[in-house]
Amino acid sequence: MMPRAADVPIIEVEDLNVRFRTREGLLHVLENVSFSLRRGETMGMVGESGSGKSVSAYALTRLLPKTADVQAGTMRVAGLDYLSAPKADIEALRGKTISMIFQNARAALNPIRRIGDQIADVLHRHSGLTRKDAREAAVQALAEVKIPDPAARYKSYPFQLSGGMCQRVMIALALAARPEILIADEPTTGLDVTTQAAIMDLIREKAASERMTTLLITHDLALAADYCDRFVVMHAGHVVESGATGPIFARPAHPYTRRLLKATPDGTSALSDLEPIPGNLPDLRKATTLCRFAARCPHYAADICDVPQKLRPAAGAVWPAHHVACARAADLNAEAA
């Protein structure tokens, strides 16, 4: 039986390995990372800084520097096989098929061009509009991201706008060509909650109305819970847990996910209830498929844990799509129950 179109993932990544050549040696930044997104789905990617979230995004947009060595079992985006396709074809996906909201909008915008012109450029190039039509559409795009007085703001330079405004311009820019896939890398970090909510609602609206597939990269678990259907938790270049949002929050299966939740203020906890996660990210200069959380994990047991980690269905999971990469997940789950 042919799978239905909706079931074919628009992003399919299996065993993605990214290594950086540095003066201190090879850094194993991503190791056997696998995830997939179906069309129209919003998936979150959460983890501390240095866990490899942004590198995953850059691998999908092929924006990694030359010092990166990228290997994968499967890597397919919007039907294009990254492993065999010519570089030019992959680059041609950017803008129209796959688009990205970068961290730190002010730095990502061109400081010496008017913001409206920057959006018009995208429309001119990717939507085939004439310069004049592109200008009008750019004003419309600014209005869509709720920038007051868009015609006047068209002429502003990034330095004349507040951080929240720059963020909205960045989003207008990323959405201008109506991309099929949006990668949003910390789109609301540093914004106040009301602006954050407005921007996330806008992304959600677009995702629904255009069946846009969204990968939301964030360190904010509560935000991921509000806006994502599913998410993956990353730690030190490994995917440690993945599944639907509800089940992960209700019954986190990986000790790291549990610690992350325990460290996040949720509005009801007192400061004394929160527990920091001990230790730091491990040295990424060593390639290891063994658990990279071992040194920070309160449940580490040498004889059980020192085996290659692989995502397996979470023990006792009612939800088959809930996967965890922890050798002790089953007995820890039994203990907790």
Place this chain on the structure above:
Amino acid sequence: MSDLLELTRLKQLYPVKGGHLHAVDDVSFSIGKGESLGLVGESGCGKSTLVRLISRLVDPTEGAILLNGRDIAGCPAKTFGRDADRRRIQVVFQDPTDSLNPQWRVGKSIADPLRRLTKGMSEAEITKAVALAAERSGLPVALLDRFPHQLSGGQKARVGIARAIVLEPELLILDEPTSALDVSVQVLILKLLDDLRSRLGMSYLFVSHDLNVVRMICDRVAVMYLGKLVEIAPTEALFENPRHPYTRALLSAIPGRSEGRITLQGDARSPINPNPHVCRFYGRCPVGQDRCAQSAPLLTFAAPDHGAACHFA
């Protein structure tokens, strides 16, 4: 609790083309000794201007800033750097990387306030004071010889805190001290700050976007909107029983509280030459009525410690 800091009718207007931008408009509140006051509001509401005013980096247009009863608003920002009260107010800045001199070893950064604001300290005394501040901030003394780029984000945050407490200030202004940190490090820094406040008896002005953090750290919370103080109350009263419609919208936007979200429609009013008879929130306010466009509400107190500036609060 006697007051350490008292702001009365503080105003800061910036001249712009076609008039004045009212960055801080007629704001009055106080911070008690040992108290932690949270300051929240969206970007552009005047939080940062208020921080600059209180730390006396800029001169207010009008109003008084009383520190231990003395009005420091009259002392020009240019000379306040040499004022005896300067050392009583210190700031921990938002970005732990940007706020450290990359060419200085961090020990030198921590010592800088001592060299600038105290007289006649010997090198040995300075070294000792720096070591004490580092220890109080949980920064291993061995790291004092490092440069900022050799430290992690959490360690740099500790350097910023050590530099701010080395003079044992009475008021510590914390401008988004943990927004650049991961949750696991944030917990450590918040616990450190909470502990330092009780140990050193400091007062905090805690500026933050993260309302969940404010709720844990602060005794009282002040909410600003477009230059105005719209609500001020003890933390639990504010979170449990917000009176101002803007506060309610703000609280409803906290991630993880998906139900009952109040979405603000309409555009914010301009902070340039605002009509003094119109409520600043009018136009975006879900409960706004004609009356709000005829007279701007004043801060009124339903309970002695719970004020809100809304006709319908």
